[in-house]
Amino acid sequence: MERSAETRVVVELVDRPIESDPILDALSDLDAGAHSLFLGKTRRRTADKETDYLVYDAYRPMALTELRRLADAAADRWQLKRVVVIHRLGRVDLGEASIAIAASGGHRREVFEAIPWLLDEIKSDVPIWKQEHWSDGLTEWVHP
Amino acid sequence: MTDSQSTIEVAMFAAAKALAGSDSLTIELSAGATAGEVLVQLGERCPELQGLLPACRLAVDLQYVAADHLISPGAQLALIPPVSGG
Numbered sequence: 001m002e003r004s005a006e007t008r009v010v011v012e013l014v015d016r017p018i019e020s021d022p023i024l025d026a027l028s029d030l031d032a033g034a035h036s037l038f039l040g041k042t043r044r045r046t047a048d049k050e051t052d053y054l055v056y057d058a059y060r061p062m063a064l065t066e067l068r069r070l071a072d073a074a075a076d077r078w079q080l081k082r083v084v085v086i087h088r089l090g091r092v093d094l095g096e097a098s099i100a101i102a103a104s105g106g107h108r109r110e111v112f113e114a115i116p117w118l119l120d121e122i123k124s125d126v127p128i129w130k131q132e133h134w135s136d137g138l139t140e141w142v143h144p
Numbered sequence: 145m146t147d148s149q150s151t152i153e154v155a156m157f158a159a160a161k162a163l164a165g166s167d168s169l170t171i172e173l174s175a176g177a178t179a180g181e182v183l184v185q186l187g188e189r190c191p192e193l194q195g196l197l198p199a200c201r202l203a204v205d206l207q208y209v210a211a212d213h214l215i216s217p218g219a220q221l222a223l224i225p226p227v228s229g230g
Binding site: 057058059063065124127130131144 | 155157158159162196199203206207208222224225226227228229230
């Protein structure tokens with residue numbers, strides 16, 4: 001399926017906090033009735049362990065290539081108007097976002113389906129790694 | 145090293161980088177070597193990686209490749225442990 005020339009796809013790796021307002025602005029399209037933003041944030045508790053903060057590392061050029069491939073694929077499959085994927089690298093404190101996935105499209109169903117699909121694909125294929133810094137001082141690279 | 149061999153660097157990330165103690169490892173590349181052979185060589189070059197290697201993929205020029213993929217001398221190689229972004 002050919003993606004519409006009107007679709008705008010933005011993918012970024014950033015070393016600063018992710019801000020929601022510019023992402024929501026980037027979704028704006030008068031032909032898009034459905035706008036949605038997902039934020040994945042650093043959680044305090046995992047089972048009985050407590051997180052101090054996370055550190056993300058990436059193989060940057062490949063991660064950008066993969067993010068672009070997936071965002072384009074989602075735009076094609078669900079005929080989205082705009083797709084924004086931003087992943088933060090480096091230290092991400094409690095309550096801060098490590099990832100933002102946002103999309104706008106004609107109707108809610110397409111947007112609601114595209115965002116979890118993108119997150120699942122990112123978690124399985126994009127070369128980005130999370131390091132837990134636990135409150136007991138231990139650190140651990142997460143390799144599911 | 146013979147004429148049919150060259151060296152090639154493999155970029156390391158996350159736990160692989162920690163186990164290797166370096167952000168890249170240099171291995172010898174035989175003519176006609178495959179991605180699978182590169183993974184075997186990495187285990188021989190750095191035994192600390194052995195436990196993690198079965199779960200890793202090799203990327204060549206920013207793309208995942210299968211074990212039978214032929215490696216060219218100028219290729220950009222990276223060892224990709226299981227990813228955990230998001």
